[in-house]
Amino acid sequence: MCGIVGYSGKKNAAPVLLEGLRRLEYRGYDSAGIAINTKKGIRSVKVKGKVAGLEEKLLEKPVVGSCGIAHTRWATHGKPSVRNAHPFRYNSFAIVHNGIIENWKTLKDDLIKAGYNFTSDTDTEVALICFCALFEKTQSIGKAILQLVKMLKGAYAFLIIDEQNPSTIIGVKNGNPLVVGKNADDIIAASDLTALLSFTNRAFFLEDRQFFVAGDGNIDFYNFEGGKISNTPVDVKWNQEEAKKGGYKHYLLKEIMEQPAALTRALAGRVDNLLFDELKNRITPKGRIICIACGTSYNAALCFKYFINMLSGVSVTVEFASEFRYQPHDLSADSLVIALSQSGETSDTKEALLRAKNSGAHTIAIVNSWESSIARAADETIYMNIGQEISVASTKAYTAEVALLYLVALRIASERGAAAEKIDAWKQKIKEVPKIQSNYLENSGSVEDIAKKYYKKKNFFYIGRGIGYPVAIEGALKLKELSYMHAECYASGEMKHGPISLIDSEFPTIAVAPPGGLRDKLFSNVSEIKSRMGQVILVSDSMLAGCDFIKMPKIDAWLSPFVYILPLQLFSYYAANLLGNDVDQPRNLAKSVTVE
Ligand code: M6R
Numbered sequence: 073m074c075g076i077v078g079y080s081g082k083k084n085a086a087p088v089l090l091e092g093l094r095r096l097e098y099r100g101y102d103s104a105g106i107a108i109n110t111k112k113g114i115r116s117v118k119v120k121g122k123v124a125g126l127e128e129k130l131l132e133k134p135v136v137g138s139c140g141i142a143h144t145r146w147a148t149h150g151k152p153s154v155r156n157a158h159p160f161r162y163n164s165f166a167i168v169h170n171g172i173i174e175n176w177k178t179l180k181d182d183l184i185k186a187g188y189n190f191t192s193d194t195d196t197e198v199a200l201i202c203f204c205a206l207f208e209k210t211q212s213i214g215k216a217i218l219q220l221v222k223m224l225k226g227a228y229a230f231l232i233i234d235e236q237n238p239s240t241i242i243g244v245k246n247g248n249p250l251v252v253g254k255n256a257d258d259i260i261a262a263s264d265l266t267a268l269l270s271f272t273n274r275a276f277f278l279e280d281r282q283f284f285v286a287g288d289g290n291i292d293f294y295n296f297e298g299g300k301i302s303n304t305p306v307d308v309k310w311n312q313e314e315a316k317k318g319g320y321k322h323y324l325l326k327e328i329m330e331q332p333a334a335l336t337r338a339l340a341g342r343v344d345n346l347l348f349d350e351l352k353n354r355i356t357p358k359g360r361i362i363c364i365a366c367g368t369s370y371n372a373a374l375c376f377k378y379f380i381n382m383l384s385g386v387s388v389t390v391e392f393a394s395e396f397r398y399q400p401h402d403l404s405a406d407s408l409v410i411a412l413s414q415s416g417e418t419s420d421t422k423e424a425l426l427r428a429k430n431s432g433a434h435t436i437a438i439v440n441s442w443e444s445s446i447a448r449a450a451d452e453t454i455y456m457n458i459g460q461e462i463s464v465a466s467t468k469a470y471t472a473e474v475a476l477l478y479l480v481a482l483r484i485a486s487e488r489g490a491a492a493e494k495i496d497a498w499k500q501k502i503k504e505v506p507k508i509q510s511n512y513l514e515n516s517g518s519v520e521d522i523a524k525k526y527y528k529k530k531n532f533f534y535i536g537r538g539i540g541y542p543v544a545i546e547g548a549l550k551l552k553e554l555s556y557m558h559a560e561c562y563a564s565g566e567m568k569h570g571p572i573s574l575i576d577s578e579f580p581t582i583a584v585a586p587p588g589g590l591r592d593k594l595f596s597n598v599s600e601i602k603s604r605m606g607q608v609i610l611v612s613d614s615m616l617a618g619c620d621f622i623k624m625p626k627i628d629a630w631l632s633p634f635v636y637i638l639p640l641q642l643f644s645y646y647a648a649n650l651l652g653n654d655v656d657q658p659r660n661l662a663k664s665v666t667v668e
Contacts, residue, residue, distance in 0.1 A: 074158075074170040074666075075099050075144040076250075077267050078231040078241040080287045081258035082138060085109075086130055089142035092260065092267035093123045098323070098462040099264065100662035101144035102152035106130070107159035107166040108140035109238040114166045118157035139239045139287070141231045143168035146662050149176065150193025160197045162204045164235040169196040170263045171228035171248040172667045179223065199224060203232070213237075214298070217244060217283055221296050227419060227666070229263055240287035245278040248666050249417050249445060252276050252284055252291055253305075259286045264664070265308055265442065266460065274305040277443050306443055322655045324463035324554075328641045329513055331468045332506040334458035335634070338472040339479075339506075343499050346483040347476070350454045355480070356487040357434065359406030361386065363477075364393040364424040366665065368466035368549060369412035372473035374542035375633040380481035382539075382630070383498075384488055393424035394668070407433035410480070414461055414469035415664040416444020425449055438476050440469050463656045464663045465553050467641050470546060471509075474633040478502060505634045512625055512638055519639045522609055522620055523646030529580055532557055533571065533601075534640075535564035536584040537594045543633050544584040547640030553658050554648035564597035575606040582643075583619070584636055585612035586629035611639055 075096030079088045085108050093104060104126045105118030115135045119125040123144065143158035149172075150156035159166045173179070176195035179202055184190070188201050202223060206216035213234065227247025234240055243250050243261050252261040253268040253275045260271050261284075268275055278284065281296040284303075293303045320326035327334075341349065361380075363373035373390040380386045391399075393411070397420060403409065409428035413421045416439040425446060429435050437450030440458060447453045456472040479502070486495050526532075532551060536544035541563045548561040562571050564583070575581070583598050585591050595616055598608050602618055610619040613626045622639045648655050 074146050074263070075101065075267070076141065076168045076170050076229060076231050076263045078141045078233070078243065078261040079258065080139040080239050080241050083258060084136060085138050085140035086135055088258070088260065089140055090123065090127055090130070091270065092262055093126070093142050093144055095266040096144055096262070096264055097123055098464065098656065099144065099146070099664050100464050100657050101146050103145045103154070103157035104143065105145075105157045105159050106135070106140060106142040107161065107233065108135045108137040109233055109235060110135060110137040113235045114161060114233065116159050116161060116166060118154050120152055120154050120157065137238070139233060139241065141166060141168045141233050141241065148172055148667060149195045156192045156194050158196060160192065160194070160200050162200050165200065165204055165207070165232055167196060167200040167203070167230055167232050169199060169228055169230050170666060172226045173199050173224055173228060174226035175224070199228070199230065213242060213285070214294070217242065218296065218298050221246065221281070231261060237287065240285060242283065242285050243278065244283040246280050246296075247419070250278045252278070252286060254289070254291060259289070259291060261286065269308070273308045275308055275443075276303045276305050277448070278303070308442060322463065322645070322649070324465055324467065324645055324655050327461055327463050327467045328638070328645060331471050331638070332509040332513070334468040335471055335475055335509065336506045337457045337459075338475055339502065340457070342479060343503055346486060347454060347479050351436065351452055351483070354487055355408060355436070356484045357406050357408040359404060361388045361408045361410070362396070362428070363388060363390045363410045363412060364396050364421060364428070365412040366393050366418050366420055368470045368546060369414060369421070369473055371542055371546040371549060372470050372477065372633070373410070373412055374545065375474045375539065376477035376481060378539045378542060379478055379630060380484065383481050384485040384490060386484060386488075391424075393418065393420040397424040397427050401431070403428055403431040403433040405432040405434070409433045409435045410477075411435065411437045411446055411450060412473050413437070413446045414440045414456070414466050416441040416446040417664045417666050418446070419666050419668055422446050422449060438473055440472070464658055464661050465550060465644070471634050471637065475502065475505070501628055501631060505631055508625060508627055508631065508635055509638065512635055516639060516642055519622060519642040520646045522622060523643050523650060525620070526580060526609070527555070527647040527650040529578065530557060531574070531579050532559040533579065533581040534559060534561040534584065535567060535581055535594070535597060536561070537564050537590040538588060539630055539632055540584040540586050540594070540636065543636050543640070544582070546637060547582060547584065547644070550641055550644035551647065553661055554644040554655060555651055555653065556659070557647070564594045567597055568600060572600065572604065575601055575604045577605045577607065580607040580609060582609045582611065582640070584632070584640070585610060585614070586624070586632040586636055587613060587626070588629040611636055
């Protein structure tokens with residue numbers, strides 16, 4: 073989603089802001105812009121397309137000043153265009169915005185009636201003109217902000233600059249992330265820590281319903297009631313090196329390949345003590361266990377559902393956060409709600425978590441992004457510790473989420489009295505996973521050949537049974553988002569209840585077939601597909617005549633979310649690359665989905 077950056081300091085602002093935008097590119101966007109307070113007032117430059125295009129424009133016609141704001145836009149109100157790109161200007165102010173103003177239409181109608189004119193289709197310009205109208209009345213930035221936030225409905229993080237106060241940046245947060253950092257010479261604010269890291273590792277995170285006024289080396293924080301508040305900086309543990317491609321052509325390939333190392337870090341110090349550093353008290357609830365998440369994080373939770381059920385007979389419900397947040401439910405202090413999110417900023421997951429918390433349930437977040445909104449909102453947080461995931465398609469976060477959930481499952485099984493030998497045997501198996509992954513990744517060449525054979529197809533089925541089924545679901549999601557091919561996943565027993573009617577020689581199926589009792593049943597389903605001229609790519613340790621074969625190592629089927637997922641991720645990567653797609657920033661997608 074949109075990225076915002078602001079700078080005030082002793083440097084020329086444009087290169088700093090461009091570097092900040094480059095660091096936010098991974099979030100996904102369709103246009104970019106910058107506004108700088110120059111000696112002749114605020115000057116802005118905007119482009120449809122990438123930050124590189126903005127940089128070219130700034131090279132042709134530099135805009136010089138030491139305070140400014142910048143933006144990458146992911147269109148919500150109005151199509152991607154220069155007209156709708158941020159920053160917006162009005163009177164002496166310029167604004168950038170991440171989020172959605174839900175009551176923009178009513179506000180805009182009122183402002184038009186009052187004689188104000190608009191130049192874009194965005195909700196952001198409505199917020200700016202509303203602010204300017206309030207400033208005209210109050211002649212005070214602080215008072216105008218306090219009145220503005222009373223009028224706005226929705227989620228937002230704004231950065232505002234003002235020609236009359238040329239070194240000042242104002243940041244306002246309600247529902248979308250905003251962080252600000254400071255060193256001796258510079259103040260830099262952004263929607264994402266990543267944009268700050270080349271300046272400082274000490275960051276001030278704003279809570280919802282807070283704003284800051286910064287400039288000339290000072291940052292003052294306020295709440296929406298107008299009170300001045302204190303804010304203690306946090307030392308950030310990420311570093312910039314982790315955010316580089318490390319010799320790989322794409323972040324995605326790097327992140328797929330670094331899964332063994334990432335998993336080693338996620339598991340470090342946590343397997344033997346079953347997460348006791350993070351979860352100090354008994355976690356087994358008397359009541360329900362519910363996982364809430366979106367996308368890949370949701371798919372990771374599905375693996376947990378299967379695993380804990382096999383391990384201890386416990387039933388877990390997995391809900392899309394976007395549905396859960398609006399459904400009636402019977403949560404109480406006896407319920408455990410686990411929210412999963414790589415970014416820690418997914419709007420639906422955050423709201424679903426808050427809903428669960430408000431109903432009294434105990435909440436645990438499994439999150440990657442340090443000090444993110446979801447991490448801060450949950451009662452207890454388990455960090456993935458896998459370093460930044462930059463490619464929009466999630467890979468290493470998936471395997472880390474499943475691993476941490478497996479530990480949660482073992483912890484619950486142990487608290488419910490499972491035999492120590494059984495738990496210890498699982499701990500040992502989990503410890504071996506990174507090595508199994510490394511061995512596989514070193515010998516995964518056949519996947520690229522299979523991608524070369526199939527990358528021009530338009531449709532794919534993915535099928536699986538048992539724990540192979542949620543793995544196949546995640547495989548299908550990867551193919552869709554990266555290659556833009558239609559990919560649908562079914563529990564293979566369902567094929568004959570409808571989907572098999574689509575099978576012909578042009579509609580291939582990827583069958584995820586780890587060992588175990590259900591594999592023979594899946595093989596029968598594969599035969600039914602082949603009998604109807606369907607091509608099948610079999611991902612298994614056991615071959616079946618007439619299928620293209622992705623050979624897997626002999627492992628326990630319950631480890632397939634860590635190992636069988638690898639060729640599925642690679643297949644999607646190679647197919648997308650062969651098709652010439654933007655692998656790290658697939659069209660229409662964003663890394664951090666901060667709108668509903
Ligand atoms: O940051 P989150 O884990 O909360 O993100 C959830 C989804 O938006 C995310 O997994 C999305 O589906 C990815 N593009 C999948 O690769």
